[in-house]
Amino acid sequence: MTQDLLIADPKAVRERRAQAVGKLTRQTVLPVLTAVALLAVWEVSVELSGLRPAVLPAPSAVLETMWANRELLVVNAIPTAVETIGGFALSVVFGGLLGILLSYSTLARDSLYPNVILFQLIPKVAVAPLFMLWLGIGWESRLAISLFIAFFPIVISTVSGLNAADAAILRLCDSLTATRTQVFFKIRLPYSLPFLFNGMKISMTLAIIGVIVGEFITSQRGLGYIILFAGSRLETAIVMAALLVLCFVGLVLYGVVALTEQIIMKRFGE
Amino acid sequence: MSACSAQSGQAFVRLNKVGKSFRIEGGTIEVLCNINIEVANRQFISILGPSGCGKSTLLMMLAGLEPVSAGSIEIGGQAMRTPRRDVGVIFQDPTLLPWKSALENVLFPIEIFGLPFAKYQARAEALLELVGISDARHRRPRQLSGGMRQRVAICRALIHEPKLLLMDEPFSALDAITRDELNVTLLDIWERHHQTAFFVTHSIREAVFLSDRVVVLGGRPGQVVLDVAIPFDRPRDLNIGESVDFNRICGELRRAIAESHARRVAG
Numbered sequence: 001m002t003q004d005l006l007i008a009d010p011k012a013v014r015e016r017r018a019q020a021v022g023k024l025t026r027q028t029v030l031p032v033l034t035a036v037a038l039l040a041v042w043e044v045s046v047e048l049s050g051l052r053p054a055v056l057p058a059p060s061a062v063l064e065t066m067w068a069n070r071e072l073l074v075v076n077a078i079p080t081a082v083e084t085i086g087g088f089a090l091s092v093v094f095g096g097l098l099g100i101l102l103s104y105s106t107l108a109r110d111s112l113y114p115n116v117i118l119f120q121l122i123p124k125v126a127v128a129p130l131f132m133l134w135l136g137i138g139w140e141s142r143l144a145i146s147l148f149i150a151f152f153p154i155v156i157s158t159v160s161g162l163n164a165a166d167a168a169i170l171r172l173c174d175s176l177t178a179t180r181t182q183v184f185f186k187i188r189l190p191y192s193l194p195f196l197f198n199g200m201k202i203s204m205t206l207a208i209i210g211v212i213v214g215e216f217i218t219s220q221r222g223l224g225y226i227i228l229f230a231g232s233r234l235e236t237a238i239v240m241a242a243l244l245v246l247c248f249v250g251l252v253l254y255g256v257v258a259l260t261e262q263i264i265m266k267r268f269g270e
Numbered sequence: 271m272s273a274c275s276a277q278s279g280q281a282f283v284r285l286n287k288v289g290k291s292f293r294i295e296g297g298t299i300e301v302l303c304n305i306n307i308e309v310a311n312r313q314f315i316s317i318l319g320p321s322g323c324g325k326s327t328l329l330m331m332l333a334g335l336e337p338v339s340a341g342s343i344e345i346g347g348q349a350m351r352t353p354r355r356d357v358g359v360i361f362q363d364p365t366l367l368p369w370k371s372a373l374e375n376v377l378f379p380i381e382i383f384g385l386p387f388a389k390y391q392a393r394a395e396a397l398l399e400l401v402g403i404s405d406a407r408h409r410r411p412r413q414l415s416g417g418m419r420q421r422v423a424i425c426r427a428l429i430h431e432p433k434l435l436l437m438d439e440p441f442s443a444l445d446a447i448t449r450d451e452l453n454v455t456l457l458d459i460w461e462r463h464h465q466t467a468f469f470v471t472h473s474i475r476e477a478v479f480l481s482d483r484v485v486v487l488g489g490r491p492g493q494v495v496l497d498v499a500i501p502f503d504r505p506r507d508l509n510i511g512e513s514v515d516f517n518r519i520c521g522e523l524r525r526a527i528a529e530s531h532a533r534r535v536a537g
Binding site: 166168169171172173174175176177178182186187190267268269270 | 333334335352353354355357359361363365367368369378379381382383410411412
């Protein structure tokens with residue numbers, strides 16, 4: 001028997017660890033260096049070409065503006081982040097429920113699925129003004145637009161995830177007289193997790209787009225509003241500072257989903 | 271020593287004129303026809319036959335996973351139509367849940383039945399000990415070899431003390447050495463617990479080594495072509511494979527399979 005399969009020899013472990021460290025350095029150092037180099041080129045070319053800051057501000061000018069307007073940016077980043085989380089959460093709930101419905105009911109699948117696809121083909125930004133008409137210029141509109149844009153990947157990943165369970169395992173469950181509820185929670189759901197997390201990662205990036213589109217249209221508050229407003233006044237440095245904050249918000253929210261995935265998959269992975 | 275043909279009054283498993291046909295494009299195909307087998311309580315019976323003779327289908331019908339097309343199956347006096355909890359099945363693949371440890375996989379039926387874990391924990395550990403992988407009980411399937419995985423599957427099928435054990439070519443994916451090991455382990459366990467057991471295989475020697483009785487399926491549609499008692503005393507070890515009687519029985523079975531095969535090709 002291969003009882004001691006996992007007891008590796010220490011030299012090999014050390015080597016593997018050294019390799020892992022090398023890979024990590026490469027994976028972090030290389031992209032950071034590339035970004036720094038690009039920023040340097042940008043800074044120097046703005047300096048040399050004498051472009052007006054309204055057209056292209058230097059990175060240093062963007063950072064300065066960001067610091068000077070830190071309060072404005074933070075105050076507007078909070079509603080953007082909160083509404084993104086809201087739009088994402090609604091997408092997960094509604095997309096997940098629709099996905100479950102489509103997986104379990106052939107009637108629902110036959111009648112709804114083609115329509116869901118058709119619905120998805122509508123350019124959603126173009127429909128956004130309708131939501132404002134229906135729901136006003138408050139957060140309700142922005143959440144609705146965000147949900148509308150972000151829920152589709154959740155539907156698709158739920159449907160494919162729930163169908164991903166091993167057929168032989170499902171037969172084993174049959175032989176054990178497992179109920180449909182047991183099969184759902186103990187088999188289908190765990191098997192669908194990698195699909196669900198993929199869908200959620202895509203959905204999170206779409207949710208933030210939805211909120212920004214909503215802020216463009218409702219023009220009340222949020223980073224999208226700042227971008228639009230500052231843009232119309234040719235305050236390009238503020239636009240870029242707001243974009244930078246937006247990137248940061250998106251990165252954090254995406255990171256939370258990715259981290260949750262890592263934690264959950266440790267339990268439900270192989 | 272073994273009771274080959276059980277008295278009809280005390281048969282534990284009774285297959286009565288069982289037939290199976292599948293609907294395919296442009297008609298039906300008959301896989302099994304007029305299967306009559308009676309198995310006494312605590313008998314170990316092997317169903318032997320070439321690939322495609324319908325032996326796995328027969329086992330799935332016994333498990334209640336496939337409906338019968340004709341005739342009836344009775345287990346313990348009750349008609350078998352849907353899966354039952356007093357039956358344990360070992361499939362061709364181990365079918366372990368990848369996120370559960372060996373021990374958790376063994377306890378999976380208990381989880382499904384909603385029985386108290388505490389009561390079965392010790393039994394699960396004892397079974398893993400018995401099949402010799404006690405040390406690996408906290409490992410996940412990915413960290414186990416093919417033979418170890420199938421050992422876990424054996425323990426899982428036995429955890430709830432089923433009255434009938436059904437095995438569908440459980441060792442066919444393993445190498446010859448591991449397969450011999452597992453045959454010995456299986457007999458070891460079976461001799462302790464002694465349930466009625468149905469073992470489907472296409473290995474003649476495996477069937478003879480394990481069983482009280484071997485039924486050969488052959489022809490198309492599949493029918494019983496031979497039903498022989500295996501007279502060796504238990505406990506058995508692999509050495510009986512070298513005896514004259516063992517090889518004589520194997521030869522007899524091989525000829526029966528070849529004949530039914532020839533008929534099938536000719537027909």
